[in-house]
Amino acid sequence: xxxxxxxxxxxxxxxxxxxxxxxxxxxxxxxxxxxxxxxxxxxxxxxxxxxxxxxxxxxxxxxxxxxxxxxxxxxxxxxxxxxxxxxxxxxxxxxxxxxxxxxxxxxxxxxxxxxxxxxxxxxxxxxxxxxxxxxxxxxxxxxxxxxxxxxxxxxxxxxxxxxxxxxxxxxxxxxxxxxxxxxxxxxxxxxxxxxxxxxxxxxxxxxxxxxxxxxxxxxxxxxxxxxxxxxxxxxxxxxxxxxxxxxxxxxxxxxxxxxxxxxxxxxxxxxxxxxxxxxxxxxxxxxxxxxxxxxxxxxxxxxxxxxxxxxxxxxxxxxxxxx
Amino acid sequence: xxxxxxxxxxxxxxxxxxxxxxxxxxxxxxxxxxxxxxxxxxxxxxxxxxxxxxxxxxxxxxxxxxxxxxxxxxxxxxxxxxxxxxxxxxxxxxxxxxxxxxxxxxxxxxxxxxxxxxxxxxxxxxxxxxxxxxxxxxxxxxxxxxxxxxxxxxxxxxxxxxxxxxxxxxxxxxxxxxxxxxxxxxxxxxxxxxxxxxxxxxxxxxxxxxxxxxxxxxxxxxxxxxxxxxxxxxxxxxxxxxxxxxxxxxxxxx
Numbered sequence: 001x002x003x004x005x006x007x008x009x010x011x012x013x014x015x016x017x018x019x020x021x022x023x024x025x026x027x028x029x030x031x032x033x034x035x036x037x038x039x040x041x042x043x044x045x046x047x048x049x050x051x052x053x054x055x056x057x058x059x060x061x062x063x064x065x066x067x068x069x070x071x072x073x074x075x076x077x078x079x080x081x082x083x084x085x086x087x088x089x090x091x092x093x094x095x096x097x098x099x100x101x102x103x104x105x106x107x108x109x110x111x112x113x114x115x116x117x118x119x120x121x122x123x124x125x126x127x128x129x130x131x132x133x134x135x136x137x138x139x140x141x142x143x144x145x146x147x148x149x150x151x152x153x154x155x156x157x158x159x160x161x162x163x164x165x166x167x168x169x170x171x172x173x174x175x176x177x178x179x180x181x182x183x184x185x186x187x188x189x190x191x192x193x194x195x196x197x198x199x200x201x202x203x204x205x206x207x208x209x210x211x212x213x214x215x216x217x218x219x220x221x222x223x224x225x226x227x228x229x230x231x232x233x234x235x236x237x238x239x240x241x242x243x244x245x246x247x248x249x250x251x252x253x254x255x256x257x258x259x260x261x262x263x264x265x266x267x268x269x270x271x272x273x274x275x276x277x278x279x280x281x282x283x284x285x286x287x288x289x290x291x292x293x294x295x296x297x298x299x300x301x302x303x304x305x306x307x308x309x310x311x312x313x314x315x316x317x318x319x320x321x322x323x
Numbered sequence: 324x325x326x327x328x329x330x331x332x333x334x335x336x337x338x339x340x341x342x343x344x345x346x347x348x349x350x351x352x353x354x355x356x357x358x359x360x361x362x363x364x365x366x367x368x369x370x371x372x373x374x375x376x377x378x379x380x381x382x383x384x385x386x387x388x389x390x391x392x393x394x395x396x397x398x399x400x401x402x403x404x405x406x407x408x409x410x411x412x413x414x415x416x417x418x419x420x421x422x423x424x425x426x427x428x429x430x431x432x433x434x435x436x437x438x439x440x441x442x443x444x445x446x447x448x449x450x451x452x453x454x455x456x457x458x459x460x461x462x463x464x465x466x467x468x469x470x471x472x473x474x475x476x477x478x479x480x481x482x483x484x485x486x487x488x489x490x491x492x493x494x495x496x497x498x499x500x501x502x503x504x505x506x507x508x509x510x511x512x513x514x515x516x517x518x519x520x521x522x523x524x525x526x527x528x529x530x531x532x533x534x535x536x537x538x539x540x541x542x543x544x545x546x547x548x549x550x551x552x553x554x555x556x557x558x559x560x561x562x563x564x565x566x567x568x569x570x571x572x573x574x575x576x577x
Contacts, residue, residue: 057376061391083450107449109352109389110576114449121437121447130436132455133375134409141406153413154459157497158432159482160451163441168498177498207377207396208404264393271388321385321397 004177007164009129012080012100013052015148015183023219028246034198035251036228039070039301042250046220047071051187052080054140054218057209059086059108060261060269064192064224066254066301072097073296082184083128084136087260087277090116091295093126094287100127102184104136108278115281130163131155131181137210139184144216151178189218191243192257194266196225200248201234201241206264208242215243224252226263254301256313265323267316273308328558330511332566332577333530335361336558338421338467338509347371348419349412349457352390353576354467355421360386360570365562373417375453377403386571390453409453412460415500420461422454424468426479429523429544430493431486431505433458433466434479441481451483458484459499463506470510470541477544487522513538514555518547528553 037045047053053071057063068088072095081089083103090106092098094116106117120126131139132154142150155161156168156179167180191211196202202223204211215221223243228251234241257263260270260277280290298304305313331354338358342348343366350359350372359372360383371380374387378395379402381387387394396402411417424433425448435454439445458464464486468474486505488494495501504522508515514528525547526538535552558566571577 057391060389061376084452103450105450105452107452111388113447117449118447122444124443128441130441130450132451132459133453134405134456137405137409153498153500154409154456156459156499157482157485157488157494158455159436159441160455160484163436163481177496179498206393207374207391207402209376209391210405212404213406262392264396269388269392321393 001172002170003167004170005161005168007161007166009163009165011165011182012102012129013184015143015185017146017148017183020143020185021146027219030246032199032245035200035248036198036253037250039067039252039254042222042252043067043070043074043076046222046249047076047188049077050079051076054082054186054189054214055085055088056189056191056211056214058084059088060274062192062209062263063088063258063261064190064222064254065259065261066257066304067190067222067224067252068092069295069304072291082136082186084133086114090114090281091291093117093120094281094291098126100129102129102131102136104131104133111274111278116287119284129165130160132160135166135181136184137213139181140210140213140217142181142183143185144213147183149180149182151180153178155179184217186214186218188220188222189214190222190224191215192224192254193243194225194263195227195229196223196251197229197231197234198251199231199245200243200251201231201245202243202248203240204242212242215247218247220249221247222250222252223248224254224257226255226257226266228253256305257301259308259313266320267313268319270312270316328563329577332558332563334467334509334511335566335577336562337514337555338465339366339562341465341507341509342370342419343367345370345419347373347417348421349373349375349417349461351421351423351454351457353423356387357566357570357576358421359383361562361566364565364569373408375408376405377408379403379408386575388575409456409460412456415462417461418463420457420464422457422464422466422484424466424484426474426476427466427468427508428476428479428486430488430490431466431508431517431524432479432482432488433484433486434481436481436483438480454484458486460503462503464504465507465509466505467509470512470538472541472543475542475544487517491520491522512541523547525549526552528555530555531557
């Protein structure tokens, strides 16, 4: 295939599908093991310094925030991230734990830019490789397919491509130019779901974001769930299992695990808290104060929920419209 | 007719009128959400609003604050995932895409990545998100942004999302789907389009009280001014009422 253009940025994670196959064969098991554990154990056992991590869905929406807070508490270092999100990336960035990101979007939508990303990027402290949002999900899709790349029609002709590590080639079938996206194999994927059983069979309500693809692109996979359900319940609706047990390493039961984000049909986003965080994130000093209060302060997720307060959480539940 | 409205409200109304005929529209965060909700309530109840993380055909009863939140699929037809949505666009099934940006150039290329050099930016912006995909894959894209000289520039610092790149035929040469590209730009001063031949931005209509000179003063590149420049109608009483009491009663955006 004729290579027309190559993105000039470094490939942060090699799309080594042979190694991925071998790794999965050695490390994944179809055995029905109870994988329920708390955030502390899941992070300690399955995340190492230097790992490349993906988080799904994003900051204000069905996001495994209790696991992220624990990751920051344990201070895992030199991490690399799939950069699509808000607080789940800002917390580790602000804690100085991130060396590099394949970035597509870090910001707060209508609420504005990420001050924390700005400080990290504008000081040159962090390596950033650009992608589009679809590109990141398609990179997971390629890994999920077990192939080293996937051809797509995004990013062509732009600086987004130039500052990525994608390549443009002439398609041997039609002759048109297509972008080849390298598969993105994660060392660790972290996904928050509505329901799971103790083996890791997981159900998600509402939009599925990129959970399907990312779960299948991950070596280690940590699931956090609003609710633990029985395997009989899973078996009654097998078509609802979006993530099968044999991909999962840890099942963390985390009610309100997405706080301050929302969980569709369960609870609303905590807008007040988001505003508080964004305000705090404006300066380095107040950012650290926020982390001290809400991340390092509480020892675990329960203490965090106590700090937020039962009344507030119940109000977020009541504010939800349901179906 | 009312003269008591804000520039943002005017932009939303102009953008909503552009959705009168649309069947499918890819909705980005912010003003496009309000425009889609207004269009759906007032002009085009059948409009299918599509959100990048999987919401297709939501009622838009409540205004979304994020492109992935539950309001993007409340009473929707479909709640799917991002790959499905983006692949639907890649197959050519999504007509309009609505985008914002920090900078735009005469060919409609958009920047939402960096101001200044990439490795040591003056301002680090969020990045592409779904914008590059929308600008690559939808048939027609509509940009909505504030009309300022520092935003309407001869050359954007970073092409995040493709417009017509460097002119006629450039999209096709790059491999982007044929017959796609920028269609309209809605600003707080005017409605703009693109010259068929040169693919450069062209003034179509000014907003009430805005002169052609004022548009030129706030544009940092040579804008094509046709012989006849139309005048946009101000927001109607109906538009303002629905916008204020039904679309955004909490005044989240307006």
